[in-house]
Every structure is written in structure tokens, then in C-alpha cells.
Amino acid sequence: MSEKERCLRPHHVFCLHFxxxxxxxxxxxxxxxxxIKRFVQEEQEMSxxxxxGPDDVCSVCPAFDGKGCSxxxxxxxEVKKWDHILLKTFELHFGDVLTAKxxxxxxxxxxxxxxxxxxxxxxxxxCAPYKAGQ
Numbered sequence: 001m002s003e004k005e006r007c008l009r010p011h012h013v014f015c016l017h018f019x020x021x022x023x024x025x026x027x028x029x030x031x032x033x034x035x036i037k038r039f040v041q042e043e044q045e046m047s048x049x050x051x052x053g054p055d056d057v058c059s060v061c062p063a064f065d066g067k068g069c070s071x072x073x074x075x076x077x078e079v080k081k082w083d084h085i086l087l088k089t090f091e092l093h094f095g096d097v098l099t100a101k102x103x104x105x106x107x108x109x110x111x112x113x114x115x116x117x118x119x120x121x122x123x124x125x126x127c128a129p130y131k132a133g134q
Contacts, residue, residue, distance in 0.1 A: 005097065007051040009058070010086040011079060012036065013103055015119075016057075028060035039100045040107075048103060050087070052080075052094045085115045 016033045023030060036057070039046040058064045061071075068076030087093060090106055098106075 004045055005047040005049055006036070006056060007049045008036070008055045009053070009079070010050050010083040010092070012055060012057045013048045013050065013098070014086050014090075014107065015082075025061050025063070029057070029062070032057050032060050040104050042100075046100045047097050048100070049097045050092060050094050052083070082115060086113075089113050089115065 012033075013036075016036050022033055036048075054064065054068055058069065061069070063069055063071035069079050070076070074082070090110070092098075
């Protein structure tokens with residue numbers, strides 16, 4: 001994996017681009033998610049490999065128990081479902097590599113998707129349609 005490629009779970013690639021407050025998860029988590037969001041918004045030369053299981057974002061989350069997610073709004077079993085729903089929705093597979101530009105294009109063209117309606121995040125009302133340059 002190159003410095004310009006990040007291995008991320010599908011829900012981290014596609015769901016971190018909205019105005020949801022993750023401050024309760026700590027500085028490491030918010031820093032990592034802000035970095036990913038910035039890469040996509042600015043269409044930087046970054047690629048995302050869709051990974052099954054815990055990734056770099058999980059590793060800095062206080063809900064990560066060393067094996068998987070233990071967050072009360074979605075444990076490991078639940079987030080695996082989210083990942084599979086996103087892959088099916090966007091006709092993608094684990095191991096696929098997307099550029100930041102491709103992620104942005106998918107978000108602009110396809111938001112909102114069915115999974116958005118079932119989102120368990122308390123701040124989901126803050127989510128807004130993804131717009132270029134947002």
C-alpha cells in the first residue's frame with residue numbers, strides 16, 4: 001500500500017463526509033475522519049481500498065475493542081451489515097480501490113441512499129446532501 005492509498009471500511013469511505021459531530025470519540029478519531037473528508041472534498045491524489053473489518057479509523061476510535069467495533073449505536077456485527085449494504089448499493093467489492101475523485105462523484109450522484117434513512121447516529125439530522133466543495 002502506498003502513502004497515497006488508505007485501506008478503509010466502506011462506511012468510513014462513504015459516511016464520513018457529512019456534518020456529524022464525532023467529538024465524543026476523541027481527537028484522534030476526529031482528526032482521522034477530517035483528513036479523509038478533506039481528501040475527498042479537495043479531490044486530492046488519494047485512493048481508498050475498500051477493506052473488510054477494522055481499519056485505520058477504527059484503530060483510533062475509543063469504541064474499538066481490539067477486535068472490532070463496540071459502539072452502542074452499531075457494534076461490529078452491525079457495521080459489517082452497513083459495509084455490505086454500501087457495497088451492494090454502489091456495485092462495489094472489498095478490495096476495490098477508488099480515488100478521492102471517484103468517491104466524491106458517487107456521493108454527489110447517489111446521495112441519499114437507503115442506508116442513510118436507517119443511520120443510527122444521533123447527529124444524523126445534521127447530515128445534508130453532499131455538494132461539491134462542501
